[in-house]
Amino acid sequence: MAEYRTEQDMLGTVQVPADALYGVHTQRAIENFPLAGRPPHWALVHAYGTVKLACAQTNRLVGAWADDPAKADAIEQACLELSRGELDEYVVVDLLQGGAGTSLNMNVNEVLANRALLILGEPLGNYDRVSPLDDINLHQSTNDTYPTAMKLAVIRQIRRLEEQVTGLQEAFQDKEQEFAHVVKIGRTQLQDAVLTTLGREMGAYAEALARDRWRIYKCEERLRVINLGGTAIGTSQAAPRQYIFRVGEVLRELTGIGFARAENLVDATQNADVFVEVSGILKAHATSLLKICTDLRLLSSGPEAGLGEIRLPQRQAGSSIMPGKVNPVIPEAVSQAAMIALGNDVTIAIACASGNLELNPFLPLVADHLLESVDVLASSCHILREHCVMGIEANEERCREQVQNSIALLTALVPVIGYEKASALAKRAHETGRSIRETAVGEGLFTDEQFNELISPEAVMRLGSPPPK
Numbered sequence: 001m002a003e004y005r006t007e008q009d010m011l012g013t014v015q016v017p018a019d020a021l022y023g024v025h026t027q028r029a030i031e032n033f034p035l036a037g038r039p040p041h042w043a044l045v046h047a048y049g050t051v052k053l054a055c056a057q058t059n060r061l062v063g064a065w066a067d068d069p070a071k072a073d074a075i076e077q078a079c080l081e082l083s084r085g086e087l088d089e090y091v092v093v094d095l096l097q098g099g100a101g102t103s104l105n106m107n108v109n110e111v112l113a114n115r116a117l118l119i120l121g122e123p124l125g126n127y128d129r130v131s132p133l134d135d136i137n138l139h140q141s142t143n144d145t146y147p148t149a150m151k152l153a154v155i156r157q158i159r160r161l162e163e164q165v166t167g168l169q170e171a172f173q174d175k176e177q178e179f180a181h182v183v184k185i186g187r188t189q190l191q192d193a194v195l196t197t198l199g200r201e202m203g204a205y206a207e208a209l210a211r212d213r214w215r216i217y218k219c220e221e222r223l224r225v226i227n228l229g230g231t232a233i234g235t236s237q238a239a240p241r242q243y244i245f246r247v248g249e250v251l252r253e254l255t256g257i258g259f260a261r262a263e264n265l266v267d268a269t270q271n272a273d274v275f276v277e278v279s280g281i282l283k284a285h286a287t288s289l290l291k292i293c294t295d296l297r298l299l300s301s302g303p304e305a306g307l308g309e310i311r312l313p314q315r316q317a318g319s320s321i322m323p324g325k326v327n328p329v330i331p332e333a334v335s336q337a338a339m340i341a342l343g344n345d346v347t348i349a350i351a352c353a354s355g356n357l358e359l360n361p362f363l364p365l366v367a368d369h370l371l372e373s374v375d376v377l378a379s380s381c382h383i384l385r386e387h388c389v390m391g392i393e394a395n396e397e398r399c400r401e402q403v404q405n406s407i408a409l410l411t412a413l414v415p416v417i418g419y420e421k422a423s424a425l426a427k428r429a430h431e432t433g434r435s436i437r438e439t440a441v442g443e444g445l446f447t448d449e450q451f452n453e454l455i456s457p458e459a460v461m462r463l464g465s466p467p468p469k
Contacts, residue, residue, distance in 0.1 A: 005125050016125070021090040021118075023110035023125065023132065029103035035096040040104055040364070041371040045091045047153035048108050049082030051145050051228065052136065054251035059138050061250075062242045071130060074116035087111055095368045100361040101146035109136040139239040139247075141231040143269055143359055148228040148251070150367045154278065155223050155257055157374040158216060164381035165213045165285065171389040172206035175199070181457045184309055184399040185408045192408040195460045198309065198394050201299075205292050212285040219281045224259050226251075227268035233358040234266030272352040272360045275370055279348040282373045286341035289380060293331035293338070296388070300328055308398045313391035330388040337376040344369040403455060409436045412454045417445060 004015040007024035014024045039045070056075045059065070065072040081087050090111045097103040109132035116130045117123065130136070180199035185192050228251060229244035231237055236244050248261040262268035302308040312328050319325040347369050351362035360366075403409065410422045413436075417425070429439040440446050446454070453459060 007125055019124070021087065021111045021114040021124070022092060022107055023114065023127075025103070025106035025132070026093060026110055029093040029097060029107065033094040033097045033103065035094050036368075038095055039088075039091055039093065040095045041153065041368060042085065042088060043153040043157050043371055044104075044149055044367055045088060045108070046083050046085055047156065048104070048145070048149040049079050049084070049087075049112075050152060050254055051149045051251065052108060052112060053079035053083060054228075054247055054254055055138070055140055055145070056136075057254075058243055058247040058250045061246060062240055064138060065135075070120060071116070071135070074119040075112065075130065075135060077119055078112040078115035081115065082108065082112060087115060095364060097364050098361065100142060100359055101364050101367075102142045104364070105137070105142040105146060106132065109133065112136045139229075139231070139243050143232050144227045144230045144234075144265075146363060146367075147269070147272075148226045150275075150363065150370075151223045151226055152251075152255065152257070152259075153367070154370055154374065155220055157371060157378070158220065158223075158278075161285075161374050161378040161381070162213060162216045164378045164385075165209055165216060168381040168385045168389065169206050169209035169213060171385045172202050172209065175389065175392055176203035176206060179394050180461070182394045182396055182399055183403055183455060183457055183460050185402050185406050192406045194408055194411040195403065195455060197457055197460055198399065200461065201295075205295075208288045208292070212281075212288050215281045215284060219278045222274045222277055224257060225262050225268065225274070226259050227262050227265050228259075229261060230265035230269050232269075234264070234269035236265065266358070270355060270358045270360065272355060272363065272366060275366050276349050276352045279345045279370055279373065282341050282370075282377060283345040285377055286338040286345075286373070289377070289384070290335055290338040290342075293335045293384070296331045296392075297328045303395070307402075309395055309402070311393040311395055312388055315387060330383060334380040334384050337380040340376050341373040344373045404435050404437055407436065409455060412459065413440065413446075416454070421445075 002018050005018045006013050007016050007027075008014075009024045009028070011028075014027045016023055016027050020026075053076060056072070056079055060072045060076075065075075078087075082091075091104070091107055093103045093107045113127060113130045113132040113136050114124045116136075117126055120129065122129050176199045178199070179202055180197060182198040183195055184198050184201075186194050186196035186201075226248060227234060229236055229239060229247045231239050245261075248259050251257075252259045296310070296312065299307055299310045300312045303311065312330070314326045315329050317326065319327075348366050351365045351369075352360060354360070354362055407426050410426055413422050413425070425436065425439055425443075425445070428443075429436050432439065434442070437451055441448055441451055
């Protein structure tokens with residue numbers, strides 16, 4: 001058998017591997033774009049299969065291939081296989097490409113055409129029987145199918161992210177209850193401030209994640225507005241009216257997602273601000289994760305020579321030269337993932353702002369970075385929950401020791417003895433080398449029982465100060 005087959009396009013002939021399901025357009029893209037060295041995100045490829053299936057079914061409904069139902073069946077089967085990930089090995093164009101995603105669209109068109117040919121028992125490349133352009137791409141453009149596939153892919157992945165954020169939120173809520181009785185030093189500007197509880201700190205993390213979860217859930221509303229049926233620039237040129245009004249409904253039926261055709265298809269084709277908005281929501285979540293992980297590293301620092309208020313699960317040896325050292329590797333790894341999402345957000349904003357007139361040519365970059373952000377954030381929430389938060393332990397003795405020795409105690413005494421007396425008490429304690437408790441009780445300002453009441457979890461958690469007795 002020949003190792004190659006010859007295919008032709010408007011630029012001339014090209015040699016394509018004889019057994020490849022892709023064709024001339026894909027081969028040119030392979031040669032033109034050796035950039036990232038990896039194909040588009042699998043979720044985008046699978047979503048493209050679903051979009052092409054919706055287009056094929058709609059074309060069938062409006063009368064395409066009425067005299068050749070076997071062709072229609074073969075095309076739909078090929079689309080279904082692509083949507084299930086069964087043809088991934090043939091989607092080989094680089095994720096970075098010129099042409100606003102045309103190379104991926106043509107790669108998909110050629111794979112679907114050739115797979116349909118095999119189903120029909122025809123030789124690869126027999127495009128008179130099934131054409132990548134006249135059949136697979138019928139009534140479509142890259143400019144409406146690519147962004148629609150992007151939105152479908154992001155919705156599917158972002159639902160996974162929402163689940164993982166929810167799980168992490170619940171893990172912190174569990175710790176909020178578990179550590180509700182642990183009184184500790186609250187800090188501002190990394191300096192001792194007032195008393196709080198470890199449970200209250202954990203509850204604040206859970207609350208931040210609850211906001212992230214809501215934002216992520218709501219952003220799907222924006223992504224459900226699609227320009228499918230708008231063809232090249234949103235004017236729906238070369239597509240019949242019946243197809244334009246039906247294709248979005250078919251996609252909705254196939255996916256169970258409430259897709260709606262944009263009221264202004266031209267706007268939806270040329271403007272990519274929705275992806276900036278979604279990326280901004282991911283950025284907000286990445287910010288939450290980075291802050292939480294930084295706090296966990298600080299709270300567990302030392303453990304002897306740092307704060308040491310919590311113990312993180314020990315996941316691996318921390319040094320090749322320092323025996324016994326264990327590092328907070330999970331928060332460190334998650335922090336890096338959050339930084340990736342923060343950097344991706346900048347790139348996405350630049351790419352979306354750089355569109356020209358009726359189209360944005362940089363959607364391949366947007367798709368890659370947006371899906372990468374969703375993926376790394378979802379995985380981060382999962383490993384942070386499973387490998388870190390669920391196993392956090394409170395170092396109650398350390399927290400108690402720091403409370404007894406910190407000037408943060410003084411704020412708890414102010415409602416009883418006033419600011420000036422509390423300041424003078426702090427000065428005397430410092431001069432004598434005694435703790436605040438020892439000085440206050442020793443001078444008869446409080447009994448042990450009264451002092452314990454002022455710094456109890458109930459007093460610390462109380463909303464405001466109790467009225468004077």
